[in-house]
Amino acid sequence: MSRDGEGPRRVLVTSPRMRATRRPRHPVTREIDEQTGLGEAYMRSLVRAQLRLGLGVCAALGVVVGGLPLLFVLAPELRGLDVGGLPLPWVLLAGLVYPGFVVCGRWYVRHAERNERDFADLVDRDT
Amino acid sequence: MSTAYGLAAVSLVVAATVLVGTFGLRISRTTSDFYVASRTVSPLRNASAIGGEYLSAASFLGVAGLILAYGADMLWLPVGWTGGYLVLLVLISAPLRRSGAYTLPDFAEARLESMAVRRVTSVLVVLIGWLYLMPQLQSAGLVLRTAAGTPFWVGAVLVAVVVTINVLSGGMRSITMVQAFQYWLKLTALAVPVLFLLIAWRQDGSPGLGQDTPPAFAERTTVSVGADVEVRVDRPVPVVVHGRMDGAQHAGPVTLAAGEHRIARDTEITFPAGATVPHVSALPVRTDSEWAQPLAGREYPLYATYSLIMATFLGTMGLPHVLVRFYTNPDGRAARRTTVLVLTLLGAFYLLPALYGALGRIYTPELLMTGRTDAVVLTLPDRLVGGTLGDLLSALLTAGAVAAFLSTSSGLTVSVAGVIGQDILHGGVRSFRAATLLALFVPLGLALAARALAVADVVGLAFALAASTFCPLLVLGIWWRRLTVAGALAGLVVGGGLAGTAVVCTILGGPPGGLAGALLAQPAAWTVPAAFAVMIGVSLLTPRSTPAGVARTMVRLHTPETLQVNRGTWRPKQV
Structure with missing residues (x-):
């Protein structure tokens, strides 16, 4: 993962109006490399955003999937409830849960990548 | 089922596996190739390979058998085995890839900068790998006995030998190709027969399972x-x-x-x-309507269900052969996308075993008497379709089952051998070869010596052990800066010790009855929280042993690869 040396240099392309705005003296990536307080703060914000997203998905999973056994205990009539000829637990656990996982996974990937893009825009805009 | 078809199916899969493996051989040259296929594998192929490696004999045969025997509660097994990838996706997939580690011990070393943690991790990888390999080899014996009438040991030894040849000849590159091929073979092998079975079931008047009586023989x-x-x-x-x-x-x-x-x-x-139908004394007698409902007719059903959910959802990320696959992605973003594809592929596959389990309850209830419910998938075509078509479908299922042992055993062997070769022997390609033999022949000995246990039960224990050790290590290691060397060691030892004791008690003696039995047979619900608590508690008590480079490691784990930042100089040991 070495980043030094070859490869085309990045060239700053901005409109005249952008040039007029105030810029930080150092790019934030250098703050991160030098582990300054500012760099650490940026890193913590990224890690926290990603963790919050991940734990959010886990919590949703815990409530929906983890809640099912409890639901079947509290409402025993649901255990044998007929849904289109099949008992409800089978419809949920042998069918619907799988597309649910995929939808949830895709949603997570979109948001995790957005977090990373936002972070990259934030720290990289002046290099 | 006719022996000729069965033998032909077994030979075909074995030959195809060896051929595809050898085809990949010409590219595999350096040690890095052996371990991670040079990180040039496309997401779909990588995802197929993960699926192929992951769908073991327990998924192909075991789940349907357990559903036949225990009913709706067992639907949680495939749900957890798939959902585990969702947890893995959101908590560890991208950071783990970005760590640049080849194996779990590599990750432990990179994050905690401690050889002691590395060594404990290596031992756990080998133990979990062996625990997972043993039932694979056992069910190989079972399948060959069902398909071709050979003695039990033949199937186990055959799979061990083919895997050895395959791993030694090509390393991971060939394994990646083999695994990707195996997923599609397994999906086809399970999906095509089920169509014929459902047609036959409809022609039979679509008998249901709503009666309030235990299964009975429909005819003499x-x-x-x-x-x-x-x-x-x-x-x-x-x-x-x-x-x-x-x-x-x-x-x-x-x-x-x-x-x-x-x-x-x-x-x-x-x-x-x-x-x-008389039941084997180990299986509960349940009426069909009880069988169709969750949480009915078992001791401590709610505890068992939650413990199973915990073990499978959190254990998936700790399986050594699953993790090594993530290093073959080019970057963290690809690792995430691969994981979503894996969710799709596994979801498609796991729609099928429940159908086999339910059809088995109707048409092959005598398996409840012989106790070999793991054979339900292989028995159904002969019973329900019959004739040459039935024989052909049985042969296809046998082929899928053989693919299941070969792929999972190969993947496990590669990762266990990698760890033995790197951390216990001297490293290098020659050590990897010696380690391959060690990785495979210890569980073979165990499989031949141990008493027969339901495949999915032993696999479940491997998940519980992984969830109690590697899940806290990975999750806390990736997201919590204050994890310390002492905390990680204590958590691994306590989690591994507790879950390991439960595993040994269950395998050697069979669990005792009552609450103690439920706690030992499904240990995850108490061992996972215990491991997390110890790891966090000891870390908080020993703030001085926080690794020096943790800030740099966090940059490495979490920043996207497109950013040019200093990620530290740690590299996995080249072997």
Whole structure:
């Protein structure tokens, strides 16, 4: 993962109006490399955003999937409830849960990548 | 099922596996190739490979068997085995790839900068790998006995030998190709027969499972017992017995009294139509409507269900052969996308075992008496379709089952051998070869010596062990800066110790009854929280042993690769 040396240099392309705005003296990536307080703060914000997203998905999973056994205990009539000829637990656990996982996974990937893009825009805009 | 078809199916899969493996051989040159296929594998192929590696004999045969025996509660197994990838996706996939580590011990070393943690992790990888390999080899014995009538040890030894050849000849590159091929083979092998089975079921008038009676023989049925069993009869039934029963030789009509009976192997018993199927004493007798409902007719069902959910959802990320696959992605973003594809592929596959389990309850209830419910997938085509078509479908299923052992065993062997070769032997390609033999022949010995356990049960214990050790290490290591060396060590030792004790008790003695039995057979619900608590608690008590480079490691784990930042100089040990 070495980043030094070859490869085309990045060239700053901005409109005249952008040039007029105030810029930080150092790019934030250098703050991160030098582990300054500012760099650490940026890193913590990224890690926290990603963790919050991940734990959010886990919590949703815990409530929906983890809640099912409890639901079947509290409402025993649901255990044998007929849904289109099949008992409800089978419809949920042998069918619907799988597309649910995929939808949830895709949603997570979109948001995790957005977090990373936002972070990259934030720290990289002046290099 | 005809032996010729079965043997042909087994030979074909073995030959195809070796061929595809050798085809990949010419690219595999350096040690890095052996371990991670040079990180040039496309997401779909990588995802197929993960699926192929992950869908073991437990998924292909075991789940349907457990659903046949225990009913709706067992639907949680495939749900957890898939959902585990969702947890893995959101908590560890991208950071783990970005860590640049090849194996779990590499990750432990990179994050905690401690050789002690590395060594403990290596031992755990080997133990989990062996625990997972053992039931694979056992079920290989079972399948070959069902398909071709060979003695039990033949299948286990055959799989061990083919995997050895394959791993030694090509390393991971060939394994990646083999695994990707195996996923599609397994999906086809399970999906095509189920279509024919469902057509036959409809033509049979679509019998259901709503009755309030235990399964009964629909017609006069002769049951042949393959191994010594103890069965429970609930009311007297006139039968015809050929062979040994209750210590006496029989060759004619007998009335089976209510109560326990011991039936010797190779005994044939003919039951009249409508007789209730006697159950092996280890299996609960449940009416069909109880069977179709969750949480009915088992001791501590709620605890068992939650513990199973915990073990599978959190254990997936700790399986050594799953993690090594993530290093073959080019970057963290690709690792995430691969994981979503894996969710799709696994979801498609796991729609099928429940159908086999339910059809088995209707058409092959005698498996409840012989105790070999793991054979339901292989038995159904012959029973329901019959004729040459039935034989062909059985052969296809046998091929899929063989693919299942080969792929999972290969993947496990590669990762266990990688760890043994790197951390216990000297490293290098020669060590990897010696380690391959060690990785495979220890569980082979165990499989031949240990008493027969349900495949999915042993696999479940491997998940519980992984969830109690590697899940806290990975999750806290990736997201919590204050994890310390002492905390990680204490958590691994406590989690591994508790779950390991439960595993040994369950495998050696069979779990005791009552609450203790439930706690030991499904340990995850108490061992995982214990491991997390110890790891966090000890870390908070020893703030001085926080690794020096943790800030740099966090940059490495979490920043996207497109950013040019200093990620530190740690590289996995080249072997």
